[in-house]
Amino acid sequence: MLDTSFSKVLNSQHRETESYHQGLKSAISDTYNISTALSNQFNKQGSFESGLTGQQRQAIEDIQRQSEQAKSSLSSNNSTSREDITSTDRIDNVSLGISGSLSGSKGAL
Numbered sequence: 001m002l003d004t005s006f007s008k009v010l011n012s013q014h015r016e017t018e019s020y021h022q023g024l025k026s027a028i029s030d031t032y033n034i035s036t037a038l039s040n041q042f043n044k045q046g047s048f049e050s051g052l053t054g055q056q057r058q059a060i061e062d063i064q065r066q067s068e069q070a071k072s073s074l075s076s077n078n079s080t081s082r083e084d085i086t087s088t089d090r091i092d093n094v095s096l097g098i099s100g101s102l103s104g105s106k107g108a109l
Contacts, residue, residue: 025074032067035060 038060042052052060 028067028070032071035064039064
């Protein structure tokens with residue numbers, strides 16, 4: 001009975017984490033796309049015509065670079081989380097008792 005409750009909580013937590021992950025991924029992707037479009041548009045117009053200062057142009061480029069790095073980081077973290085999920089799934093499929101489940105979850109909660 002405790003294993004079932006633990007499994008339900010773990011599955012619920014996994015769904016919430018996956019939802020958060022997808023939202024974060026979408027926000028980072030949108031930020032990158034918008035900053036890239038802005039940068040491309042202002043590059044076509046030139047510095048004088050766009051009305052941007054050097055600092056503003058640099059800020060857009062910084063946002064573009066940082067969001068690209070975040071996308072890369074998120075991709076590498078995604079593969080790590082998939083390994084954790086697989087490990088957790090194996091624990092859910094084996095009846096180890098509550099103390100075995102807690103020690104075998106590798107901090108997945």
